[in-house]
Every structure is written in C-alpha cells, then in structure tokens.
Amino acid sequence: MYPRQISKDDVLKKYLYLAAVTLVLMLWLLPLGAVILTSVRPASDAAVGNYWGWPSGFDLVKNYTEVFTQTPMGRYFFNSLVITIPSVIGVLVLSTLTGYVLSRYRFRGNTLLFAIFIGGNFLPFQIMMIPVRDLTISLGIYNSYLALIIFHVAFQTGFATLFMRNFIASLPDELFEAARSEGASPLQTLIHVVIPLVRPALAALAILAFTFIWNDYFWAVVLTPSDAVKPVTAGLDNLKGQYVANWSLISAATIAIAIPPVVMFFLMQRHFIRGLTMGAVKG
Structure with missing residues (x-):
C-alpha cells in the first residue's frame, strides 16, 4: 500500500509533513555533523571534554594534512x-x-x-x-x-x-x-x-x-x-x-x-x- 498524496489545499498536513521530514533528516545527519566538527577541532578540545560545543579553534588544514x-x-x-x-x-x-x-x-x-x-x-x-x-x-x-x-x-x-x-x-x-x-x-x-x-x-x-x-x-x-x-x-x-x-x-x-x-x-x-x-x- 502506497501513502496517499497530500492535497495542496491541506496546508496544515503539508507543513507537518515537512517538519517531520526535517526533524528526521537532522537526527540522521547529527552524527555526521559531529564527526565533521570534530575533524576541524584542536586535539585539546577532546581532552577537556568539548565534544559538542563550538571549537576553541580551527585546525582543518593541520588535521587533514597530518592524516x-x-x-x-x-x-x-x-x-x-x-x-x-x-x-x-x-x-x-x-x-x-x-x-x-x-x-x-x-x-x-x-x-x-x-x-x-x-x-x-x-x-x-x-x-x-x-x-x-x-x-x-x-x-x-x-x-x-x-x-x-x-x-x-x-x-x-x-x-x-x-x-x-x-x-x-x-x-x-x-x-x-x-x-x-x-x-x-x-x-x-x-x-x-x-x-x-x-x-x-x-x-x-x-x-x-x-x-x-x-x-x-x-x-x-x-x-x-x-x-x-x-x-x-x-x-x-x-x-x-x-x-x-x-x-x-x-x-x-x-x-x-x-x-x-x-x-x-x-x-x-x-x-x-x-x-x-x-x-x-x-x-
């Protein structure tokens, strides 16, 4: 059974659908975003427990070069x-x-x-x-x-x-x-x-x-x-x-x-x- 298409006139369902899709997409991309953010952090950030906060600096070139x-x-x-x-x-x-x-x-x-x-x-x-x-x-x-x-x-x-x-x-x-x-x-x-x-x-x-x-x-x-x-x-x-x-x-x-x-x-x-x-x- 396929889901029924949302009517163009049903604005509420349309926006609820978009909100649900956006939420699921953000949850799915959250781990990837965390890895990307960590890849540009200085190594000292992880040592002090700064895993999800804003990086204290950006070592993008340094980290990727050292790889x-x-x-x-x-x-x-x-x-x-x-x-x-x-x-x-x-x-x-x-x-x-x-x-x-x-x-x-x-x-x-x-x-x-x-x-x-x-x-x-x-x-x-x-x-x-x-x-x-x-x-x-x-x-x-x-x-x-x-x-x-x-x-x-x-x-x-x-x-x-x-x-x-x-x-x-x-x-x-x-x-x-x-x-x-x-x-x-x-x-x-x-x-x-x-x-x-x-x-x-x-x-x-x-x-x-x-x-x-x-x-x-x-x-x-x-x-x-x-x-x-x-x-x-x-x-x-x-x-x-x-x-x-x-x-x-x-x-x-x-x-x-x-x-x-x-x-x-x-x-x-x-x-x-x-x-x-x-x-x-x-x-």
Whole structure:
C-alpha cells in the first residue's frame, strides 16, 4: 500500500509533513555533523571534554594534512584502491555474463542456479569467517590483496547477478530476435546489443559495489592482519592509541575515507538513478 498524496489545499498536513521530514533528516545527519566538527577541532578540545560545543579553534588544514603525513593512511588508501577497483570490475563482468545467460537462455537447472545466487544474499557472511580464513591459508593467499579481491567478487556477485538478470530481462525480445536474424552470435549480441543498453545498470551497480567493498571492515580485519595490505577501514582502527586517542585526527581520517564513494556517486548519479528505476519490475 502506497501513502496517499497530500492535497495542496491541506496546508496544515503539508507543513507537518515537512517538519517531520526535517526533524528526521537532522537526527540522521547529527552524527555526521559531529564527526565533521570534530575533524576541524584542536586535539585539546577532546581532552577537556568539548565534544559538542563550538571549537576553541580551527585546525582543518593541520588535521587533514597530518592524516597523510603523520599516519600510514596514504598506504591504506592505496591498498583500498588496489582491492576495490579489480573487485568492482570482476563483479561487473561476472554479473553481466551470468545475468545475460540466466535471463535469455532456458536450460535445465536455470531456476535452481538463479535461486542459489539469490539465496546467497540471505546467508550471514559472519558464519563463513573461519572456513573462508582457513581456505585462504590453504590456498596460500592469506594476508594478501588477492584474498580480499577474490572473496569480495564472490560475495558481491550474487546480488549483482540478481540486479543484472532483471535488468537484461526487461529488454525487448525484438532486439534479440533481430540480432539472431542477422546471424549474430550470443557473444556478439552481448557486446553490441546488451552492453550498450545496460550502461545505466552497470553504472548503478559499479557505485553500489564500490561502496560496499570500500566500506567493508569485517573481511578486511579477518583476511588482512598486516598493515602492508590493510585497507582504509581496518587501518582507521590503528589510529587509536592504547591509552589516548586523537579524535580530531581520527575524525579527519573518517571524512577523508568517505570522500571517494561520495565523489563517485555524484559523478555518476544520473546513471545511478536511471539504473535503479529501469528493469526493476520484470522478473
């Protein structure tokens, strides 16, 4: 059931609705505002308990500069890029191929295979921590970029296949019939017909996969204990001292970590919105 649209003549309900939305938005943004404010505070403010008050000074340049000069966050950023970019590419390639096959070809086990992809999304990944860790050790890839790349691709491909399968299934059948009548092979149809039409879906999926993988903390801690290959999410925890933590520095690092996914979204938001709204109703 969808909510009824508020009538233009009902001014009271309109303003109550706007007030409620504003209140919820402010409560949702309050923690983010606190982190941003802390990221520009002097470190002495936290020491004297000034967490929510107006900063005694503004050390914006100092705090954000020290994130990359006084900590190994630069190395962690590089590690995250090395892990995230190949993982996103792998997810896009595999999900496009599997989505194309599952949506356009009927064969024995098609439905079962699709159900397995969907079912994997509902499996709590925490229960696989020990088996996955033991598997990476037995394969000799534990504590390496390859360990995180392989398992990010594996864990993201289930949702991505569901997404791409539904999107490709919504394409007109006449396009594929025309391609077959012209003698195009399945691979040629995929390259010249499907991929140009699913670019919005690929853009949306790239943003989602990039955000999920970039922000992953659980597998980063489980599979990469060494600082040499640790991504930013796990590396952020290293900024806390044993007895004292520089919360201004940690907050500045947190904001810096959040910038790449936000920038990627704004650069591709037109394709992202189009990709989420197209192909969402046909199964």
